[in-house]
Amino acid sequence: QVRVVESGGGLVQPGGSLRLSCAATGSIFAIAAMAWYRQTPGNQRDLVASMTSGGSTTYADSVKGRFTISRDTAKNMVYLQMNSLKPEDTAVYYCNSDLWPRGGRRSVYWGQGTQVTVSS
Secondary structure (H helix, E strand, O other): OOEEEEEOOEEEOOOOOEEEEEEEEOOEEEEEEEEEEEEOOOOOOEEEEEEEOOOOEEEOHHHOOOEEEEEEHHHOEEEEEEOOOOHHHOEEEEEEEEEEEOOOOOEEEEOOOEEEEEOO
16 A cells, blocks of 8 residues: 655756655655665665654765755655756666554555756
8 A cells, every 4th residue: 555656757958857756645754764866777776865753864975065865754744955057967866765564563665766857
């Protein structure tokens, strides 16, 4: 019943901006953390930014100062504001949620991914 769905990807020129959105929906008791990862073909899926339920954030060194993770706890949503985008940011971006389903065990859920392409 729990679903994680991200959106907002697209094609943007270098130096441009995009805002990704992610919603955790369904029968959720509580969320421990949500995060954004990205992956390119042939490479591992790497953490971009994360936020715990307490509001603590982490960022990959490559995106510090350019990307900002934020949340709307009432809606079980997180966002990734991406500014000053570079071609190296091109990847499929995945939303990740570490949560307790109602009546279930703590589990990690992944979204389907959204493509971000930075190109002129």
